[in-house]
Every structure is written in structure tokens, then in C-alpha cells.
Amino acid sequence: MPTMTLIEAVLSAMDEELARDPRVFITGEDVGQRGGVFRATQGLYAKYGGARVIDSPLAELSIVAIGIGAALAELRPICEIQFADFIHPAFNQIVNEAARFYYRSNGTWRVPLVIRAPYGGGISGGLYHSQSIEAFFAHVPGLKVVVPSTPYDAKGLLKSAVRDPNPVLFLEPKKGYRAIKGEVPDGDYTVPIGEARIARPGRDLTVYAYGMMAHYSERAADMVAREGIDAEVVDLRTLLPLDKRTVLESARKTGKVLIVYEDNLTMGFGAEVAALIADEAFESLDAPIKRLAAPDVPGVPFAHTMQEFYMPNPNTIADAIRDLAAY
Amino acid sequence: MPTNVVMPQLGESVVEGTVSKWLKQPGDSVAAFEPLLEVSTDKVETEIPAPADGVLLSIQVEAGATVAHGTILAVIGAAGELDAPVFQNDTPPTPLSGGRTALASAPLSDEGRTAPASAPLERGRGGAAAAEAYTGHITPVVARMAAEHRLDLALIPGTGREGRITKKDVEAYLDGRRTAPEKSVDPWDQPGSGDLFKPTVDYSDAAVAGTQNAASAMRSAPAAPIAGTHDEASAGLVPSVANSSSSPGRLIPLSPMRRAIADHMVRSQLHTSPHVTTVFEVDLSAVVAHRAAHKADYAESGVNLTLTAYFVIAAAAGLRAVPSINAEWREGGIFYHYAQHIGMAVALDEGLIVPVIRHAGDLNLIGAARAVGDLATRARAKALKADEVAGGTFTITNHGTSGSLFATPIINQPQVGIMGVGAMEKRVRVITDSYGNDMIAVRPCAYVSLTFDHRVADGAAGDAFLMEVRRLLTDWQ
Numbered sequence: 001m002p003t004m005t006l007i008e009a010v011l012s013a014m015d016e017e018l019a020r021d022p023r024v025f026i027t028g029e030d031v032g033q034r035g036g037v038f039r040a041t042q043g044l045y046a047k048y049g050g051a052r053v054i055d056s057p058l059a060e061l062s063i064v065a066i067g068i069g070a071a072l073a074e075l076r077p078i079c080e081i082q083f084a085d086f087i088h089p090a091f092n093q094i095v096n097e098a099a100r101f102y103y104r105s106n107g108t109w110r111v112p113l114v115i116r117a118p119y120g121g122g123i124s125g126g127l128y129h130s131q132s133i134e135a136f137f138a139h140v141p142g143l144k145v146v147v148p149s150t151p152y153d154a155k156g157l158l159k160s161a162v163r164d165p166n167p168v169l170f171l172e173p174k175k176g177y178r179a180i181k182g183e184v185p186d187g188d189y190t191v192p193i194g195e196a197r198i199a200r201p202g203r204d205l206t207v208y209a210y211g212m213m214a215h216y217s218e219r220a221a222d223m224v225a226r227e228g229i230d231a232e233v234v235d236l237r238t239l240l241p242l243d244k245r246t247v248l249e250s251a252r253k254t255g256k257v258l259i260v261y262e263d264n265l266t267m268g269f270g271a272e273v274a275a276l277i278a279d280e281a282f283e284s285l286d287a288p289i290k291r292l293a294a295p296d297v298p299g300v301p302f303a304h305t306m307q308e309f310y311m312p313n314p315n316t317i318a319d320a321i322r323d324l325a326a327y
Numbered sequence: 328m329p330t331n332v333v334m335p336q337l338g339e340s341v342v343e344g345t346v347s348k349w350l351k352q353p354g355d356s357v358a359a360f361e362p363l364l365e366v367s368t369d370k371v372e373t374e375i376p377a378p379a380d381g382v383l384l385s386i387q388v389e390a391g392a393t394v395a396h397g398t399i400l401a402v403i404g405a406a407g408e409l410d411a412p413v414f415q416n417d418t419p420p421t422p423l424s425g426g427r428t429a430l431a432s433a434p435l436s437d438e439g440r441t442a443p444a445s446a447p448l449e450r451g452r453g454g455a456a457a458a459e460a461y462t463g464h465i466t467p468v469v470a471r472m473a474a475e476h477r478l479d480l481a482l483i484p485g486t487g488r489e490g491r492i493t494k495k496d497v498e499a500y501l502d503g504r505r506t507a508p509e510k511s512v513d514p515w516d517q518p519g520s521g522d523l524f525k526p527t528v529d530y531s532d533a534a535v536a537g538t539q540n541a542a543s544a545m546r547s548a549p550a551a552p553i554a555g556t557h558d559e560a561s562a563g564l565v566p567s568v569a570n571s572s573s574s575p576g577r578l579i580p581l582s583p584m585r586r587a588i589a590d591h592m593v594r595s596q597l598h599t600s601p602h603v604t605t606v607f608e609v610d611l612s613a614v615v616a617h618r619a620a621h622k623a624d625y626a627e628s629g630v631n632l633t634l635t636a637y638f639v640i641a642a643a644a645g646l647r648a649v650p651s652i653n654a655e656w657r658e659g660g661i662f663y664h665y666a667q668h669i670g671m672a673v674a675l676d677e678g679l680i681v682p683v684i685r686h687a688g689d690l691n692l693i694g695a696a697r698a699v700g701d702l703a704t705r706a707r708a709k710a711l712k713a714d715e716v717a718g719g720t721f722t723i724t725n726h727g728t729s730g731s732l733f734a735t736p737i738i739n740q741p742q743v744g745i746m747g748v749g750a751m752e753k754r755v756r757v758i759t760d761s762y763g764n765d766m767i768a769v770r771p772c773a774y775v776s777l778t779f780d781h782r783v784a785d786g787a788a789g790d791a792f793l794m795e796v797r798r799l800l801t802d803w804q
Contacts, residue, residue: 255468255494286468286494327488 004184007177009151010040010116013158014078016188018048021076024162027054028063028080028116037082038118038177064090064115068098071113076162084119084171085131098167099142113167114158118174120212120262121300121311130300130307132263134210137169138239138272144168144193145240149214151182153237156191164193173211180215196243198250202232205256205287205324208247208273210236213260213312220317229325239269244276251277255286256324262311265293287327292320329404330379334388336396337368337713344368345393345583346400351383357403360484364400367583371713375400376484382406393583464491472497479710584678595740600656600780604735607793611751611771613803625693634751635671635725636696638775641799642723642746643667643688648795651784652744652777653720661783670719670739671699673706674729680706681739683719727751733774743783744792749774775800 004012017024026041032055035042045053056063060081067077081087087094094115101111121130138145146161146168148154154172161168173180199214200221209217214235221231234250236242251257257277259270274289292312294300301307334344347365351357362374363383377383381403388400465473465480469492473480476497483500485492581589596602614637625632646653646667655662667688670681682702687695705711722739727750736745751773758768775796779789 255466283467283471286466327491327493 001183001185003181004151004155005178006148006151006154006172006180006182007038007040009155009182009184010158010172011042011044012184013155013162014041015044015047017076017078017159017162018044018052020188021162023074024076024078025052025054025070026078026080027056027066029056029058029082031055031080036080038174040080040116040118040172060086060088060090061093064093064098064113067113067115068093068101068111071098071111071167072101072109076112076114078114078116078162081115081117083125083129083131083174084117084133085128087115087117087133090115091136094137094143094167094169095140099140101142102166103142110165111167112165114161114164114170115167116158116170116172118177119171120173120175121294121307122175122212122262124302124304124307125300126302127299132261132268132294134169134171134239135263135267135269138269140240142166143240144238145171146193146238147171147173147210148191148237149173149176149199149209149211149235150180151184153191153197153235155184156189157193157237159188160190160193163190168193171211173215175212176215191237194238194241194243196246197235197237198232198246199235200231200233202230202254204230204232204254205258205321206232206234206250206254207258207260207317207321208234208236208250208270209260210239210269211262213262213317216312216314217260217317219314220321223314223318224321224325227322229321231321231325236273242272242276244280247273247276248281251281252284255284256327257285257287258290258292258317258320258324260292260312260317260320262294264296265291266296268293287324290320290324292317329384329402330381331399332363332375332378332401332403334366334394334396334398334400335375337366337371337373343393343395346388346390347372347583348390349386350374351377353383353385355383356406357381357383360486360490368713371711371716372584372709377403379403391580466491466494468494469497472501476501482710582677584675584680588678591740592737596737599740600738601782602735602738602778603781603786603789604776604778605786605789605793606733606774606776607790607797608772609775609797609800610756611773611800614800615751615771617803625696628693630693630696631700632692632696633699635699635723635748636692637800637803638723638725638746638748638796639669639671639684639687639695639699640690640692641796642669642721643690644799645746645792645795646721647688649784649788649792651788652779652792654743654783655720655741656743656780656783657741664720666720668718668720670716670722670742671702672722672724672736673703675707675709680711680716681719681722682706682711682715683717685718722746723748727773733776735776736778738778738780742780744777744779744789746796747776747778749776 030037031041032045032053041053063079067079070077098111098113101109120132134145137143146157148157158170161170199218207217217233221233224231232250232254259273261268261270270291270293277289294310301310337344344366347367349364350362357363357377359380360376363377364375366373366375384402384404386401388394480492483492483496486496487493618632622632650663653664653667666686668683668685669687670683672679672681684698721742722745724736725748726734727748730750733749734747736747738745751771753769754772756768756770757765759765777789777793
């Protein structure tokens with residue numbers, strides 16, 4: 001099996017979907033000739049032409065609105081938001097229109113739209129290029145929110161997103177675009193939306209994470225394994241709908257849970273995971289439910305040292321695991 | 328920082344305890360919650376866990392001594408602290424006296440010495456509280472597992488933060504219980520292996536085992552027949568002849584339980600109550616038939632329906648009918664108990680213990696059977712809590728289980744009565760049918776006795792009690 005980076009897997013998925021289904025097209029800022037600022041669409045303009053890989057104005061509202069209109073006209077748009085930080089102008093289109101169209105039209109109209117957005121910190125991007133925005137959208141019924149952490153899942157989940165009949169927000173951990181490598185099989189395959197993945201089985205406690213933090217949590221688990229702590233890592237992969245069964249099964253098995261996310265702690269997605277476990281796995285708990293997340297400051301700091309302090313990393317995750325294991 | 332090991336209070340009414348045995352010696356390293364010593368009271372025996380990691384620096388109370396709760400028993404600290412006694416000046420390791428009931432049996436420190444020692448006293452008391460009961464968090468999963476497996480969490484060593492009992496600790500405890508079932512077999516359920524079953528000295532075996540030329544050794548050294556087997560003798564393989572020849576018997580030191588029983592018996596029969604015993608014979612046909620018909624049903628509910636349960640119900644009915652048997656002599660008058668708390672004597676290999684079925688008068692048969700089974704099981708496992716062997720208002724002793732037809736037991740003070748149940752056996756009885764015809768029948772019968780305090784009750788009351796007991800058992804519905 002060939003080894004790919006995360007972004008190569010994303011590119012490969014879009015390439016194959018463009019080839020498979022003539023209704024699929026891509027639009028976004030610099031996705032055309034430039035191939036995207038992260039090179040996620042590199043070569044696609046040359047291969048499929050300007051009618052299917054379309055540069056957009058610098059206006060996220062219109063990128064998503066065009067996507068919604070095209071989807072209603074039975075096309076399969078993939079809208080790229082250059083940085084997830086820029087998605088906020090499109091919030092109204094995503095929440096008020098895309099997410100609710102099927103419900104509002106009593107099942108008559110569907111919006112088979114994919115919105116791709118690189119998200120997260122760790123690239124010294126400062127306030128406007130580092131945000132985690134998943135919690136805003138995971139709150140909205142009608143949306144699907146997907147966050148892959150491996151090249152295999154990125155390709156398989158993006159294909160599922162393109163083929164999904166309803167809107168999918170596809171968040172890509174940009175810190176891992178080139179840092180995370182993994183085997184990706186040749187040929188067509190999909191990974192179902194709505195299923196978490198046991199990234200690393202363990203007996204002593206469970207670490208729930210997604211995106212870059214899933215990757216870091218696996219490294220932290222490897223670190224503490226040398227000390228005799230057997231941590232299970234659950235990569236959530238899909239935040240909405242959340243795979244409650246896998247989440248709860250693991251919590252019931254280990255009795256100790258740590259939820260890691262790089263978003264601000266308060267009202268972050270981990271709070272929902274914590275509430276679910278407290279609600280439905282209470283009698284299996286052997287320790288308080290712990291969260292490790294970024295502090296509640298207005299943005300991811302630009303200064304490198306401050307960014308290091310801000311983001312959870314394998315060392316701080318390992319410390320949190322040790323603390324929980326000792327409880 | 329050295330940590331004191333103190334005598335815990337092993338129950339509400341228990342104010343002193345005896346150090347039965349030290350499981351560690353000074354200089355031994357100990358881990359927190361590792362059993363450190365065994366303590367007995369007149370009610371329970373228990374292990375005291377080490378309150379901290381470290382080295383046992385000193386033992387302050389030797390085995391056999393009885394001291395008040397709160398007394399410093401030992402000191403645990405780091406190895407380097409070995410030569411630095413903790414309370415060398417103003418706080419000798421003597422029992423606490425300030426603010427607590429001083430016991431005659433506990434060596435008391437004089438006021439002049441305890442007065443300036445307030446800080447260490449506080450620490451000692453804090454330690455006592457910590458050893459009494461685990462007060463840390465019990466997480467939901469531990470609580471659930473304890474309930475499912477009916478575990479006493481006090482028996483499970485905790486390895487979590489600050490000694491918290493973790494799920495793994497419970498799992499390890501359960502695993503240990505599963506893999507070591509022989510530990511839970513009571514001595515009386517094991518094949519006889521005590522001294523009674525051993526020949527005193529088996530000369531031929533000893534000689535063969537000890538020397539190659541056994542016969543010549545015995546001939547040449549008749550005065551010391553096992554001289555050549557000295558190693559075996561000292562290793563305990565054969566009893567020492569020197570011991571048995573120089574003394575006509577052997578002295579076994581009194582266990583705290585033996586001494587408590589002895590004190591109580593003498594006090595009860597010789598110094599307190601004039602004992603009177605009355606005996607009835609009870610036809611148990613109805614009870615036996617009822618038990619045979621319902622035993623399987625009860626077993627499905629997890630309850631072992633024993634004959635004892637019927638006697639508990641019958642005794643409670645008797646106590647309701649004759650309140651003077653459910654009473655107590657006091658200098659101010661006779662105190663009548665409202666509730667019937669019935670103690671049930673359970674034989675242990677080293678004595679007996681009397682767990683109490685509380686509010687037995689409120690129980691139906693299944694409730695009584697469940698209580699009897701639970702208390703007897705835990706009594707034999709020495710898992711009773713101190714308060715479960717206190718507060719009885721009446722006692723039943725089932726001496727018939729060891730074959731006794733009838734007995735005159737001694738009253739458990741300060742109660743008025745004790746009911747003895749003899750062995751059930753088939754007897755030939757003359758019965759009368761509804762037409763007035765006499766006939767001979769074979770019936771399961773038992774003698775049931777009541778020994779009571781004649782200060783409180785007279786013969787008529789005792790007989791009235793047994794009549795009610797007999798009526799209930801004979802006509803069991």
C-alpha cells in the first residue's frame with residue numbers, strides 16, 4: 001500500500017470523486033490554478049478544467065451559498081474554506097440554510113454539500129489561521145461534522161462526505177497535513193460517517209480525541225505504555241453524529257476517561273463527551289471525568305512559546321494520563 | 328515525618344482492644360494498607376493496616392497487652408529515622424487519657440505528662456480516625472461492584488491516590504478470592520488434622536525417618552529414643568519428648584475471646600442471675616413438612632431455609648406473648664424492650680460469637696432465614712461488624728446441632744432469657760385423632776429449653792413463653 005500524507009489523501013479523494021461523478025465540482029479561494037494554499041487541489045484544475053475546479057471571490061458567505069444552490073440543483077459541490085477561521089461569514093448560510101433545508105422542506109429538498117476547512121493550531125498561524133471551530137457547528141442538528149486524523153480516514157471519510165445526501169462539514173487538522181503519514185490502499189473505498197475508531201486498545205483508561213489531538217494522544221499513550229499504563233485511545237472521527245456506542249463501551253471498559261481537544265476548554269466538544277459519559281456510564285466510572293484542552297483565551301497565540309503553552313501536546317497529554325491512572 | 332499507628336475504635340461500644348499478634352517486626356519495611364498487626368476485642372478480631380509506607384521503627388505495645396483506643400501502638404517512618412524516637416520527651420507512647428474514657432486495664436499517663444502534649448495527641452487521634460474507617464471517595468464503579476459482590480470495602484487494600492480503592496483493587500480482591508477458595512473453608516469443614524488425630528510420638532516412623540540404623544539407635548540409647556532425630560524434632564515433625572515428659576500437660580495462653588467468654592460466664596451465672604431452666608418437647612412435624620415444601624422456593628431466592636429460622640420466628644412470638652422474658656434487670660426496675668433483637672450463638676473453632684438479628688419480631692420466615700444465613704456465614708468468616716454482635720435482647724443457642732438433646736445454657740447478660748434448641752430426632756409419640764382415638768406415631772421431635780433470670784421472671788412466665796413457642800412450631804402454617 002502506498003504511504004500518503006494527510007493532504008495527499010484529501011487530494012486523492014477529491015481527484016477520484018471528480019473522476020467518478022460528473023456532478024462533483026470544487027469551489028473556493030485559490031483552488032484553481034494555484035491548487036489551493038495548502039495544495040489540496042493541486043493539479044485538479046489542469047486535469048478537470050475550470051468548469052469543475054472554480055476559483056471563488058474572497059467571500060466565504062458566497063462560497064457556501066453557491067454550494068447550497070448547486071446542491072439543490074443536484075450537483076455535488078465541495079466548497080473549500082481556506083482557513084476554518086474564515087468560516088464565520090458563512091455561519092448563517094451553513095446553520096440557517098444548509099443544515100435546515102431538509103427539515104424545513106419536509107424532506108423534499110436535500111443539500112448534498114461538502115465544506116472542507118483546514119482547522120487548528122500549531123502552525124504559528126496566529127489568531128486568524130489557527131482556530132478550532134467544531135463546537136459551533138457540532139451544536140447544529142442537520143449538519144454532519146467530520147474530523148479525520150489519519151490519511152486512510154481522510155480519504156475514506158471525504159469520499160463518504162461527497163456521497164452523503166446532506167451537508168457535511170469536513171475539518172482537516174492542518175498541523176498534520178504533512179506531518180501525519182499513513183498507508184492508503186489503492187482504489188475506491190469509503191469510511192462510514194458516524195463511527196469512532198479504537199486507535200489503540202488499552203485497559204487502564206480511555207483517551208478520547210480527534211484530529212491532531214488523536215494523533216498526539218496515541219503518541220502519549222505510547223510514552224506511558226513504557227511506564228506500565230495501558231491507555232486506550234478512541235479517535236472520534238465524526239463529532240456529529242457522535243458514535244455514542246463506542247464512546248460508552250470504552251468508558252464502561254476502563255472506568256477512567258480523559259477527553260483531549262485543542263479548542264478552548266469551556267463549551268468545547270469534549271464537554272459533550274463528558275456529559276454523555278456521566279449520564280450513561282456513571283456506574284462504570286472509577287475516576288472523575290477529565291478534560292485536557294486549551295485555556296480560555298480569545299485566540300491561539302502567535303508567539304511560538306505561547307502557542308506551545310496553549311496547545312495540548314504529547315507531553316501534557318501523557319501527564320494527564322499519568323494523573324488519571326494514579327487516581 | 329514518622330506516622331503513629333494507633334489502636335482504632337472497633338465499634339461504637341468498644342473502647343479497648345488487645346494486640347493479638349504483630350505481623351511485622353521493628354526494622355521491617357511496610358507498605359501503606361499492608362496488614363501490620365492483629366487486634367482483638369471481646370467482639371471481633373481484625374487486622375490493622377499500616378497507615379503509611381515506610382519502615383516499622385518501633386513497637387510500643389507488645390502482643391497480649393490490652394489498651395484503650397487511640398493508644399499509639401507503633402511508629403512508622405523512613406529508615407533513617409530509626410534512631411530517633413518520635414515522642415521521647417513529653418509524649419510517651421502511652422494510652423490517651425485526656426477527654427476519653429480511661430480504662431482500668433489501660434496504663435494511664437499522669438496528667439502532668441499528658442497536659443503539654445496537645446499537638447501529638449491531636450495527631451494520634453487523627454490517626455485513629457483514619458484507621459477506623461476508610462473515608463475517601465468511593466467511585467461509582469467501586470460502589471456498584473461492592474454491592475454486586477456484597478463486599479466489605481474495609482477489607483480491600485486501596486492502591487489509588489491517598490489509598491482510594493480503585494476498580495482494579497476490587498478486581499484483584501475478587502480474583503484473589505476466586506483463586507484461593509481453600510482459605511474460606513472453615514476449620515471444622517476440613518478433615519481432622521489437629522493434635523487429637525496425631526499419635527503423640529511414633530517412634531518407629533521417627534527413627535526410620537531420622538536415622539539409617541534406627542533399630543540400633545533405639546537399643547543403644549533407650550533413654551533418649553529420638554536423640555538421632557533432633558533436627559526433625561526441632562522442625563516440628565515429631566513432638567518434643569522433653570516437653571511431654573517434664574510436664575503432665577500443656578498450657579495454652581488464653582486468647583482474648585476465651586478470656587471474654589470466661590469472664591462473662593462467671594459473671595452471669597455466679598454473680599448476677601439465679602438461673603432456672605424449663606424444658607418442653609416440641610413436635611416438629613409441621614415445621615419439617617413446611618420446610619420440605621418451601622426449601623426449594625427459598626433457595627431460588629438465594630435463601631437457605633434452616634430450622635433455626637423457624638425457631639427465631641417462634642422465639643420472637645414467645646417474647647411478644649411474655650414481655651418479661653424480653654427484658655432486663657436494672658437497679659431502678661425491670662426494663663422491658665419494645666423490640667425483639669435476638670442473638671444467635673455461632674460456634675467458632677476458638678470459641679463462640681453471638682450475632683444479633685435485629686427486630687426479629689418484625690421478620691417473616693424468609694427474612695429470618697436470610698438474616699440467619701447472612702450472620703452465620705459472616706460470623707464464621709469473622710466478617711461481622713462490632714455493632715452486629717451487640718444490642719441483643721434475647722439469645723437462642725442451637726446446641727442440638729452438635730447432638731445435644733437438651734442443655735442448660737448460661738444467660739447472655741444483661742438479657743433475661745436464653746432458649747436452647749436440642750437435637751431433632753424421630754420419637755415414638757402417642758397422638759390422639761379427631762375422634763379421640765389414641766395411637767402410636769413416629770414424629771420428629773426436639774427438646775426446647777428456656778433458661779431465665781428468676782429475679783425478673785417466675786416459672787409461670789418461662790413456661791408461658793415456651794408454650795407459645797411450642798404452639799407456633801406445632802401448628803406451623
